[in-house]
Amino acid sequence: MKLGFIILAHNQPSAIRRLAENLTKEGDRVVIHFDVAAAKSDLLAVQQIATDLPHQVQVISKVKGVWGEWSLVEAVLLSLQEFARLPEPPAYIHLMSGADLPLRPLAQLKEFLLTNPGLDFIECCDISKQSWVKGGLSKERFQYYFPVNFKTHRKLFDRLVRWHRKLKIRRRMPLGLKPNMGSQWWTLRWTTCKKVLDFSKAHPQVPRFFKSTWIPDESYFQTVIAKIIPNREIANLQLMFHHLTPTGRPYTFYNDHAEMVRKLPHFFIRKVSPQASILWDHICNLEPRRRRIPSLKLLRKTRQLIQNRIDANHKLITTVPGYHDGWYGPELKAEKRPLVLLFITDDIILPQLETITRSIAAFCWLGKPFHPKYIGMPKDALERIGMTRESAPIRDNFRQQFIHHLIASTPESQTPVAVLSMPEDQPDWYGLSLLEHVIPILVIGASLNNLHLSRALSVIRNTSPRILQKTVHIELDQVPAALINLAEDFKLWQAREIHAQSLRDSLLPEDPQAYSNT
Amino acid sequence: MFPFSKISAPLLAKRRRKFWHPVVREMKSRAAWSMPNLVPVQNLTHLIKPKDRLLMTMGRDENARLPYFLKYYRDLGIDHFLFVDNESDTPMAEILAGEKDVSLWTTNESYADTRFGVDWMNALLGQYAVGHWVLTVDLDEFFVYPFMGQRSYQELLAYLDDCEKSSFYTLLVDMYPKGSIASAHVPVGESPLKHASYFDRMGYYAVKGGHEDTWTRGGPRLRAFNSETHDAAPALNKTPLIKWHQRFAYHLSTHAAYPAFLNHAHKRHHDPTGALLHFKFVSSFREKIDQAIKHNNHYDNSKEYQKYLAKLKTSEAYTLYSSLSEQYTGPESLIKANLMTPGAWK
Numbered sequence: 001m002k003l004g005f006i007i008l009a010h011n012q013p014s015a016i017r018r019l020a021e022n023l024t025k026e027g028d029r030v031v032i033h034f035d036v037a038a039a040k041s042d043l044l045a046v047q048q049i050a051t052d053l054p055h056q057v058q059v060i061s062k063v064k065g066v067w068g069e070w071s072l073v074e075a076v077l078l079s080l081q082e083f084a085r086l087p088e089p090p091a092y093i094h095l096m097s098g099a100d101l102p103l104r105p106l107a108q109l110k111e112f113l114l115t116n117p118g119l120d121f122i123e124c125c126d127i128s129k130q131s132w133v134k135g136g137l138s139k140e141r142f143q144y145y146f147p148v149n150f151k152t153h154r155k156l157f158d159r160l161v162r163w164h165r166k167l168k169i170r171r172r173m174p175l176g177l178k179p180n181m182g183s184q185w186w187t188l189r190w191t192t193c194k195k196v197l198d199f200s201k202a203h204p205q206v207p208r209f210f211k212s213t214w215i216p217d218e219s220y221f222q223t224v225i226a227k228i229i230p231n232r233e234i235a236n237l238q239l240m241f242h243h244l245t246p247t248g249r250p251y252t253f254y255n256d257h258a259e260m261v262r263k264l265p266h267f268f269i270r271k272v273s274p275q276a277s278i279l280w281d282h283i284c285n286l287e288p289r290r291r292r293i294p295s296l297k298l299l300r301k302t303r304q305l306i307q308n309r310i311d312a313n314h315k316l317i318t319t320v321p322g323y324h325d326g327w328y329g330p331e332l333k334a335e336k337r338p339l340v341l342l343f344i345t346d347d348i349i350l351p352q353l354e355t356i357t358r359s360i361a362a363f364c365w366l367g368k369p370f371h372p373k374y375i376g377m378p379k380d381a382l383e384r385i386g387m388t389r390e391s392a393p394i395r396d397n398f399r400q401q402f403i404h405h406l407i408a409s410t411p412e413s414q415t416p417v418a419v420l421s422m423p424e425d426q427p428d429w430y431g432l433s434l435l436e437h438v439i440p441i442l443v444i445g446a447s448l449n450n451l452h453l454s455r456a457l458s459v460i461r462n463t464s465p466r467i468l469q470k471t472v473h474i475e476l477d478q479v480p481a482a483l484i485n486l487a488e489d490f491k492l493w494q495a496r497e498i499h500a501q502s503l504r505d506s507l508l509p510e511d512p513q514a515y516s517n518t
Numbered sequence: 519m520f521p522f523s524k525i526s527a528p529l530l531a532k533r534r535r536k537f538w539h540p541v542v543r544e545m546k547s548r549a550a551w552s553m554p555n556l557v558p559v560q561n562l563t564h565l566i567k568p569k570d571r572l573l574m575t576m577g578r579d580e581n582a583r584l585p586y587f588l589k590y591y592r593d594l595g596i597d598h599f600l601f602v603d604n605e606s607d608t609p610m611a612e613i614l615a616g617e618k619d620v621s622l623w624t625t626n627e628s629y630a631d632t633r634f635g636v637d638w639m640n641a642l643l644g645q646y647a648v649g650h651w652v653l654t655v656d657l658d659e660f661f662v663y664p665f666m667g668q669r670s671y672q673e674l675l676a677y678l679d680d681c682e683k684s685s686f687y688t689l690l691v692d693m694y695p696k697g698s699i700a701s702a703h704v705p706v707g708e709s710p711l712k713h714a715s716y717f718d719r720m721g722y723y724a725v726k727g728g729h730e731d732t733w734t735r736g737g738p739r740l741r742a743f744n745s746e747t748h749d750a751a752p753a754l755n756k757t758p759l760i761k762w763h764q765r766f767a768y769h770l771s772t773h774a775a776y777p778a779f780l781n782h783a784h785k786r787h788h789d790p791t792g793a794l795l796h797f798k799f800v801s802s803f804r805e806k807i808d809q810a811i812k813h814n815n816h817y818d819n820s821k822e823y824q825k826y827l828a829k830l831k832t833s834e835a836y837t838l839y840s841s842l843s844e845q846y847t848g849p850e851s852l853i854k855a856n857l858m859t860p861g862a863w864k
Contacts, residue, residue, distance in 0.1 A: 147522075152523060153523070156522070156526075245862060247681070247788075247862070249680055252677070254668060254669045255669065256665055256669065273669075273676070275669075275670045275672055275673050310864075313861070313862045314862045320689065320784065320856060320858060321689055321722035321734045321754070321755075321857065322687065322689060322734045322755050322791075323732070323787075380841070383841050383842070384842055385721065385842070386718060386720065386741035386842050387721075387741070387745060388745040390745065390746050391745050393748070394723065394745075398748075405720055408720060409720065
């Protein structure tokens, strides 16, 4: 079996040479379409590849490729015509760009194609049934006219779309074609390619229609193939792993992805940074690392898995200084460690509470961090958050961040215990109520009378009803027993948290092969 | 396709010519006044090729730092250096003369009168850096970014280009030794990271600034010298890496650039950020303080330096090391401490 490759490129001639030499090792054929607008010296370097390998590599340079326009489809059609001129065209054609790499030896690819015969590996998504795009225009791409490119005329482009929408313009597809969309990159049988070429020639109105649609490279082949090829012969998956991030850029692989790339079951990846030397060296010694030919199911499953993981990176909340104006809400909500708050109405019992708390190793005594005039924390705790007793203005300007630092600076094995002397201490009640595991305890001291208690409760009620709901009332002599109980709970809680964490991790395994090799 | 750009481009260009940010206009005119005072000692700017990566820096009496500085940034992938020598006692030319990738200017203007070097920066960047990615750092600042060992500087710039960004946000991270500041002696040509490898893992505070940006303060300079209030501590937010444009200008050192969107390079949560490792607290710190107070040419009459002096006077073995210090072992340690993030560039 012979394969044919179409490489669309516009720069990096040395990388293309390496790629072409690798793809032609076993007598397969490569057609390189090099962009007309690229540098002349680069074009000469690419043409040199064809002179070095005259019977296997062919270089054409006919179209100026512009993102989102018909020219990219035209370049592919022109390259296909080069294959059509051959007396013996290859059995399959694979479309790729100059930044893509093969991951497995071509012999394995051929074996895979032989074990799964009669299939076209192209993503065809009928957009009347389900949406393919992640955002932006979908069916409008075929209904409106697009005389300008989004990259060069952003405002005009948006305005035109708005006008189309307002005027309710709906173009119909010629020949009753149903719009299908999918990734630009595919692997097709030659018979299918031939049919597409013939179809384009026989129905010139179809290419004419697509010339004025938006991003036809993601829809032309898909739409035509859905029309002329029976559904059961379309595999609806790709042999190349690639991903568009939520911002619409192709995901790029670097040297540090070498391990991940090695484990991918796919035959090609897109797109590899030109400086990623480890990955580029990898194609020179493509050992058959795994004997097994991947199943269609494995390819589909792994792709979904890794795409989900990449997309999750875009939703990350990070706490790099310089983001917020003192607002630390998301971090407090994400804080999983507990904080014990002891409400007292009389400072006389403070030393007593300190001795009790310090006697239990599971707790970290933080003193009275929220006194209006100063930060009444012990010296070691102050040092851990980089403050002094006089740093109250900083605390009051960054109220949520202070709470976060209180918890984050506590040693891993301990649970922070802070005292709030009611009613004069004014912490950020809202920040405290954002915490998932805040444990408020009202300590009823010896000198407490009803008036003090009701005043304390009213302060909490007025500022944070959520904390009031959780508050438990205990006598001073019950505090040691309560804290010991809490410490036991924390041990259990910690074990449970660790278990939950390991469960979460196992949902996204490092090794996709391990997940679904069965 | 109808050539809309043939009609729209001249109209848009006309409109663009008219619109200049008022602050940029002011900075540009200051820079124009400063330009004649910059005397070229070694001008090799004709060697700058179109896509070269540039670096702009300036200094006074910091010649001991130069050899390692050059080595570090050459390894990073800088193609051409622009140096300004401000009245050094021993001219920088003694070290830099003959380097094929260095252009050097000297000036006797006062550092304080030129908005702490901003005028020189804007003048040279506007002249030579338009269309280039240019890194503007001090001689004691070392640029780091996520995945630094595995991904090249070119790859970072390619990613920023791909995202159509024109600037990169960094946090200035003060580094200090474990022992006393005076004990951290950095020999010429050696990495200061070996001798001062600790940083604060938390205690950085961001407030909204008056210049449409966020000001970040914190680290050891807030903790040790300004612990009562955050307002007086030096700013740590920097935008040192910019793809320069004729209409851009620095305003307050590299802390604030105009137009203001340049300072918001980190505002979406999936944007990557970097860091500048700041090696001020090594054994040469004491000389630096004396110098700053003698020349009286730093911000607010070198008030910050008076505070340093007051603290250092208390003890010879003054150290910044404390229980929130963490050792720097690579960019990962900054990512782990949430001082830097790769964002979606994973």
